[in-house]
Amino acid sequence: MKVLVLGNGGREHALVWKLRQSPRVAKLYCAPGNGGIADEAECLPVDLKNLDSIVAVGAQVRPDLTVVGPELPLTLGVVDEFSRRGWPAFGPTKAAAQLEASKSFAKEFLQRHRIPTAPYAICDSVEEVRAALAHFHAPVVVKADGLAAGKGVVIAVSKEEAAGVAAEMFSGKMVGEAGLRVVLEECLKGDELSFLVLSDGERVAPLVAAQDHKRVGDGDTGPNTGGMGAYSTQNIIDDKMRDWLVHHIACPVVEGMKAEGAEFKGVLYCGLMMTARGPMVLEFNCRFGDPETQPILMRLESDLVDALEASIAGRVSEGDFKWSRDASVCVVMASGGYPGTFEVGKKIMGLDEAGAVDGVKVFHAGTSKRDGSFYTAGGRVLGVSARAPDLQAAVERAYRACEKIRFDGAHYRKDIAARAMKK
Ligand code: AMP
Ligand code: GLY
Numbered sequence: 001m002k003v004l005v006l007g008n009g010g011r012e013h014a015l016v017w018k019l020r021q022s023p024r025v026a027k028l029y030c031a032p033g034n035g036g037i038a039d040e041a042e043c044l045p046v047d048l049k050n051l052d053s054i055v056a057v058g059a060q061v062r063p064d065l066t067v068v069g070p071e072l073p074l075t076l077g078v079v080d081e082f083s084r085r086g087w088p089a090f091g092p093t094k095a096a097a098q099l100e101a102s103k104s105f106a107k108e109f110l111q112r113h114r115i116p117t118a119p120y121a122i123c124d125s126v127e128e129v130r131a132a133l134a135h136f137h138a139p140v141v142v143k144a145d146g147l148a149a150g151k152g153v154v155i156a157v158s159k160e161e162a163a164g165v166a167a168e169m170f171s172g173k174m175v176g177e178a179g180l181r182v183v184l185e186e187c188l189k190g191d192e193l194s195f196l197v198l199s200d201g202e203r204v205a206p207l208v209a210a211q212d213h214k215r216v217g218d219g220d221t222g223p224n225t226g227g228m229g230a231y232s233t234q235n236i237i238d239d240k241m242r243d244w245l246v247h248h249i250a251c252p253v254v255e256g257m258k259a260e261g262a263e264f265k266g267v268l269y270c271g272l273m274m275t276a277r278g279p280m281v282l283e284f285n286c287r288f289g290d291p292e293t294q295p296i297l298m299r300l301e302s303d304l305v306d307a308l309e310a311s312i313a314g315r316v317s318e319g320d321f322k323w324s325r326d327a328s329v330c331v332v333m334a335s336g337g338y339p340g341t342f343e344v345g346k347k348i349m350g351l352d353e354a355g356a357v358d359g360v361k362v363f364h365a366g367t368s369k370r371d372g373s374f375y376t377a378g379g380r381v382l383g384v385s386a387r388a389p390d391l392q393a394a395v396e397r398a399y400r401a402c403e404k405i406r407f408d409g410a411h412y413r414k415d416i417a418a419r420a421m422k423k
Contacts, residue, residue: 003305004061005030005041006048006078007069010332010365010383011290015067015304016041017361018297022305031057035374036364051076058087066090067308071147071287075101079266090308091266092286096257099264100286103183104145110281113256115249117281118186118273129166132184133159141185144169146178150214150226151339155187190275191419192282193237194230194292197250197270198307200316201263204250205307208299208323209236210292211420216339218415225339226380229416231329232295233391236420245270245279253284265311291383294363295328298387327391330383331398331416335366336409338379346408348374348381354401359394360386362401376407384412392421 003025005015012030016037019025031054033043044060047053054073058066058081066082066089068074077094091097098105110117118141121132133140140162144152152175156162162184169179194212197204210232216222237245249270257264269285269292288296297304302322310316335342348367351374355362363385366378382405386397395417402412 001025001064001305002027002029002061004057004063004066005069006046006054006066006073008032008034008037009069009290010330010363010380011288011293012069013037013040013363013365014294014297014383015069015288017363018300018304019067022303024303024305029061029063034364034377035367035369036362038369048073051078051081054078055081055085058082058085063087065305065308069288069290071097071100071285074286075147088309088312090312092264093262095262096264097286098262099253099257099268099284101147102145103143103283104181106284107183109256113252115252115281116278118188120186121184123166123182123184124180126163126167126170129163129182129184133162136184136186138162139187141187142166142169143183143185144175144179145181145183146175148175148178150224151175152178153224188273188275188280188282190273193272193274193279194289195245195250195270195272196289196292196296197246197268198311198316198320199250199254199264199266199268200311200314201258201265202254202314203316204246204254204268205316205318205320206242206246206250207267207296207321208232209242210289210296211236211417212289212292213413213416218413223339225334227289227291227332228334228413229329229331230289230292230295231327231391231394231417231420232292232299233327233420234325245272249279249281291330291332294330294383294385298328298361298385299324299326324387326387326389327394328385328387329391329394329398329417330363330385331402331412332365332380333382333384333402333405333410333412334380335376335378336411342379343409344376344378346376348376348405348407350404350406353404354384357386357397357401357404359388359397360384360401362405381407381410391417395421
C-alpha cells in the first residue's frame with residue numbers, strides 16, 4: 001500500500017521510520033519531510049498551512065493511508081477533505097480537532113463532562129481578566145485560546161503580571177489571533193504526564209505513557225519550548241493508574257465528543273498534571289506528541305499500519321499494540337537561541353558515529369540535506385533517541401550519541417529522565 005505522512009518534524013521522522021518496518025507498506029511518501037526523512041521516504045513539497053496544497057499532494061499520491069503529524073492541517077480539515085475523496089486518513093475531523101484548537105472549547109467540554117481539570121475563566125477583554133483575577137491566587141496560568149505552537153502559555157507569578165500578559169495577548173502582538181480570547185487557570189503542581197490513546201470514535205487503546213520536558217533549561221528552568229526531550233518506561237504509571245486514566249479521562253472524552261456529534265478518531269493526547277488531588281487535564285492535543293512519539297514508537301513492537309487502520313475503520317481494541325518492556329528516551333538537540341530567535345544553515349557533523357551507538361536512532365527534526373551533508377533548518381534540530389533494557393542504559397546511550405554530534409550553537413538538556421531515575 002501507499003502511505004503518506006504529513007509534517008516535517010522529529011515526530012514525522014519517527015512515524016516514517018516505524019511505518020517503513022511494516023511489510024504492508026510498499027511505498028512511503030512524506031510531505032514536506034526534512035533532510036533525514038528524505039533518506040527513508042519520498043519527500044514531496046507542500047504548504048501545510050494551505051488545504052488546497054495538501055489536497056494537491058493527495059491527488060498526486062492517491063494514498064491508501066495518510067497520517068497527519070501536526071495539528072494545523074487537522075484543524076484545517078485535512079481528514080474531512082481526504083475522506084470525502086476516498087483517501088483513508090488517520091486523525092480527527094476539523095470539528096473534533098477543536099479539542100486542541102480551542103482551549104476554551106476544551107475547558108468547557110471538560111466541565112460539561114465532569115472530567116478533572118483546573119478551575120478556569122474565559123476572558124475576551126482586559127476588563128474581564130481583571131474581574132476574573134479576583135477569584136484566583138497567584139501564580140496564575142494565562143493561555144491563549146488558539147493554536148500558538150507552544151508559545152501561548154505563560155505562568156504569571158503575580159496577578160499584575162497575569163493582567164499584563166493577557167493584555168499583550170489581546171493586542172495580537174504576542175501570538176496573533178490565537179490570543180484574542182484568553183483562558184485563566186489555577187496553577188497546578190505535580191509531575192506532568194503525556195497519556196496518549198488511540199481512538200476509533202467509541203473505544204480507546206492506550207499507548208505507553210511518556211514524559212516530556214517542556215522547559216528549555218536543565219532543572220525545568222527557562223521558557224517553554226515545543227519539548228526538549230522525553231522518555232517512556234514500563235513504570236511511569238502502573239496498570240491501575242493506566243486503567244483509571246482510560247476510564248475517567250480518555251473514555252469520557254471520546255464518549256462526550258460522540259454524544260456532541262463530533263466523534264473523535266485518531267490519537268487523543270491527554271496532557272496531565274498528576275496532582276495531590278489526582279490527575280487533572282492540562283490540555284488536549286489531537287495528534288501524536290513531539291517529542292513523545294519518538295520514545296513511544298521505539299517501544300512499539302506491533303505493526304503501526306494495523307493500529308491506524310483500526311482507528312479509521314472503527315475497530316480499535318486494547319490488543320492493537322504490543323509493547324517492549326524496554327525503556328526509551330529522546331534528547332532534543334536544538335539550535336543556539338531556541339526557543340527564541342536562532343540561525344539556520346549550520347553544518348551537522350558526527351551523525352553516522354552517533355547512529356552507530358548501540359540502540360540509538362537519530363530522528364531528524366529541523367534539518368535539510370545538501371550534497372550529501374546535513375544542515376540545521378529549524379529550532380529543534382535532532383531527536384537523539386535510544387532504547388535499552390532499563391532507563392539508565394537508554395539515557396547513557398542517548399547522551400553518548402549526543403556527544404558525537406556537533407553543529408554551531410548546538411544545545412540540549414543534560415537531565416532528560418533524570419528525575420525518573422532518582423525515584
Ligand atoms: P498546555 O499547552 O496547556 O499544555 O500548556 C503548556 C505547559 O504549560 C504545560 O505542559 C505545563 O507545563 C504548563 N501548564 C499549563 N497549564 C498549567 C496549569 N494549570 N498549571 C501548571 N502548569 C500548567
Ligand atoms: N510535546 C508536546 C506536544 O507535542 O505538544
